[in-house]
Amino acid sequence: MTTLAARPVGAARRTGGQRGRRTAVAAAAALALLLAILASLALGSRPLGVGQVWDALVTPDGGTASTIVRELRMPRTALGLVVGLALAVAGVLFQALTRNPLAEPRILGISAGASFGVVLAIAVLGVGSLAGYVWFGIAGALGAGLLVFAVANRTREGASPVTLALIGAALDASLASVVYALLSIDARTFEEYRFWVVGGLTGRDLGVAAQVLPIVLAGLALAAVVARGLDALALGDDVARGLGHRIGLVRLGGGAAAVLLTGAAVASAGPIAFVGLAVPHLARALVGADHRWTLGVSALLGPTLLLGADIVGRLIAPPGEVPAGIITALIGAPLLAYLVRRAKVVTA
Numbered sequence: 250m251t252t253l254a255a256r257p258v259g260a261a262r263r264t265g266g267q268r269g270r271r272t273a274v275a276a277a278a279a280l281a282l283l284l285a286i287l288a289s290l291a292l293g294s295r296p297l298g299v300g301q302v303w304d305a306l307v308t309p310d311g312g313t314a315s316t317i318v319r320e321l322r323m324p325r326t327a328l329g330l331v332v333g334l335a336l337a338v339a340g341v342l343f344q345a346l347t348r349n350p351l352a353e354p355r356i357l358g359i360s361a362g363a364s365f366g367v368v369l370a371i372a373v374l375g376v377g378s379l380a381g382y383v384w385f386g387i388a389g390a391l392g393a394g395l396l397v398f399a400v401a402n403r404t405r406e407g408a409s410p411v412t413l414a415l416i417g418a419a420l421d422a423s424l425a426s427v428v429y430a431l432l433s434i435d436a437r438t439f440e441e442y443r444f445w446v447v448g449g450l451t452g453r454d455l456g457v458a459a460q461v462l463p464i465v466l467a468g469l470a471l472a473a474v475v476a477r478g479l480d481a482l483a484l485g486d487d488v489a490r491g492l493g494h495r496i497g498l499v500r501l502g503g504g505a506a507a508v509l510l511t512g513a514a515v516a517s518a519g520p521i522a523f524v525g526l527a528v529p530h531l532a533r534a535l536v537g538a539d540h541r542w543t544l545g546v547s548a549l550l551g552p553t554l555l556l557g558a559d560i561v562g563r564l565i566a567p568p569g570e571v572p573a574g575i576i577t578a579l580i581g582a583p584l585l586a587y588l589v590r591r592a593k594v595v596t597a
Contacts, residue, residue: 271536271546278535278549285556289326290318292560294567325450327458328517329556329573332450333524335465335514337551338472340525341532341544342507345479346500347410353526354511357413357504358420362393363515365424367445372431372438379445379517380456386516387464393420394508398501413504448519448574450559461513468513471506472544475499479540521574523581524551531584554580 290302297305297314304310305318336354343352354360366389370382397420401412432439444452478499490496514521532546558576565571 267537271542274535275542275546275549278546278553282549282553282556285553285560286326286330288560289329289556290322293317293322293563324453324455324458325559326556327455328450328453329559330552331458331462331465332514332518332521333552333555334548335461335468335510335551336521336524336555337528337532337547338469338544339507339510339514340551341529341540341547342472342479342503342510343525344529345482345540346503346507347414348482349410349414350530351526352414354507354515354520355417355421357397357417357508358393358424359390359417359508359511360515360520361421361424361428363387363390363512364428364442364446364520365389366392367516368428368431368438368442371441372435377441379453380460382445383457383460383516387461387512390512390515391508393424394504394512396420398504445519447572448521448577449562449572450518450555451570451572453517457517461517464509464513468506468509469548471502471509475502475506476540476544479503480538519574521555522578523584524555524577527581527584528554 287299287302290306291297291299295313295317297317301314302318305315309315309319340353343354343356344350346352347356349356363386366385366387367382369389370376370385374385376382376385397413397417400416404412432442478496482496482499511525528547528551529543532543532550536542536546555573555577558580559573561580562571562573562576
């Protein structure tokens, strides 16, 4: 009798301890994000003190410090928050839906769809501003995602992980060839596209973050709705059905969320590498495979990584800058290799 009673008590203690550890990790991730935001506002070719940043935010006086903070650093910090969050959460969703630990926005051709929309806007419609062609990038990403799911649903196996990955890879290659063809015949388009495709937060104003924020919020809402279903999908389709989940709706909701998030992020900041690939693995290594926790912690770690990369890019070659997309690749590759080496990568 004593043994039987001890088991649920021990299980409850383990559950409580796990919840406490996850809460501590989430709190640490939130603190790291706050520090990254402060550093993003304070650091650059002209460093500012915390007091100067506070005064610029609360009581702007039109001086140099206020101009630097409010007109130069606030927009890129806001965009870094939105884009980093979107890419990290989308990475969790892609890896869960495809059951592929190497899945990222390219896996469904969504990045290529955004690139196609941007190039089409520049080359055919003559759009010459980021605020103008960001919508075409979003439309291209959404169109690519819808096409992949529509074609997959018409196959014999339906929208299975393997089918989605194969169709997405084929679409990625097809759209990439069209993009390169357009770039090769139009020098102006190439110059505009080159600024966007490197991936970064430079040259964007607050209007760009405001444009994509509603789309990101919609994607986050969908991700929250399907989080429990993603846990069931990780056990296999048959088990998920047995647990009462409608796997078609889970995949549709998760796919729609991932497409919305990726489309908004890529269209506004370019195809920034490794945030959507490395951050989900780091989050799972810290809090386990429960998607509610993984999504939440990834939403904190993603912008922290992107803002950190942007800060590094400002500081290593002043007064010039290295785009954040290059720094994330340099940081993300060894981070992912370290996680794999330590056998901390947990598949969705």
